[in-house]
Amino acid sequence: MHGKEYQANAKKTAHYPREFALYYVAMGLAGETGELINKIKKIIRDDNNKLTDERKEQIKQELGDTMWYIAMICEETGLNLDEVMEYNNKKLLGRTERGTINGDGDNR
Numbered sequence: 001m002h003g004k005e006y007q008a009n010a011k012k013t014a015h016y017p018r019e020f021a022l023y024y025v026a027m028g029l030a031g032e033t034g035e036l037i038n039k040i041k042k043i044i045r046d047d048n049n050k051l052t053d054e055r056k057e058q059i060k061q062e063l064g065d066t067m068w069y070i071a072m073i074c075e076e077t078g079l080n081l082d083e084v085m086e087y088n089n090k091k092l093l094g095r096t097e098r099g100t101i102n103g104d105g106d107n108r
């Protein structure tokens with residue numbers, strides 16, 4: 001599946017107030033990111049620092065939830081997910097090639 005198809009399918013399942021759309025999906029991403037991190041935290045607390053198949057499945061589900069909100073932020077801002085993925089890959093690969101992957105600043 002590509003980003004374009006994912007984003008189109010995500011849009012079909014979107015139900016939130018239009019007047020607050022961008023704020024709604026941004027807050028949703030923050031919430032789902034918290035859920036994701038909480039599942040990872042439980043590897044330490046409950047799983048003796050071992051990644052179990054059950055925890056991996058939970059992480060997959062939360063990654064999907066975060067991806068849905070990322071796709072909807074794209075939708076609400078007129079971006080497309082493929083474009084964002086391509087941009088991010090190019091940016092980070094360029095930093096790797098230039099030896100600037102470590103350090104600070106958005107434009108390295």
Ligand SMILES: [Mg+2]
Pocket residue numbers: 032035061062065
């Ligand atoms: Mg969730």
